[in-house]
Amino acid sequence: GENVEQHPSTLSVQEGDSAVIKCTYSDSASNYFPWYKQELGKGPQLIIDIRSNVGEKKDQRIAVTLNKTAKHFSLHITETQPEDSAVYFCAASKNNAGNMLTFGGGTRLMVKP
């Protein structure tokens, strides 16, 4: 089955700096890669996603890149703000697996004011 590795497990940045979180996946058939943000006491919330026919996607301060050949994808947050502090999860799935997402282990991002 699919295996998703995520790094780093914790990341501390100064407000205004950029943050990068990286994930690798094992199943070359995976074609959908969402990123979720989980705040304390809440369920994960989708912040951005990318499909395998696209190499990069951007939404304001957040961008995701995908390298299918190397089987890795990354989340980039620019101009970080204290409210970006949370746990971020990458995930992967494929068309015939419904909503079965395989999640990475998570990255705790701390943005220091």
Next chain:
Amino acid sequence: ETGVTQSPTHLIKTRGQQVTLRCSSQSGHNTVSWYQQALGQGPQFIFQYYREEENGRGNFPPRFSGLQFPNYSSELNVNALELDDSALYLCASSLAPGGNTGELFFGEGSRLTVL
């Protein structure tokens, strides 16, 4: 529009007991998925329900079972509880069961502690 709601929010059980967790999906969503999130880890897929039938299952034993009702709400049942079942159980609803056609909307979860 109401979001995904789960109950109870917290509960404590002892080893060997049975538990039922409940989920109301977001308005208009016909598919419900359940995930288990151990402390400090990413969620793990348990199973998914569409049109009241299970149509996808992760690597969980049969003592994990579920139901979906005609109003699309769902239950997760766990029999013969083990200490390792202690986790946050997340319910997620979506518009469709497959093809990655839409995002998953998660509830805030039910935190189960097994003593």
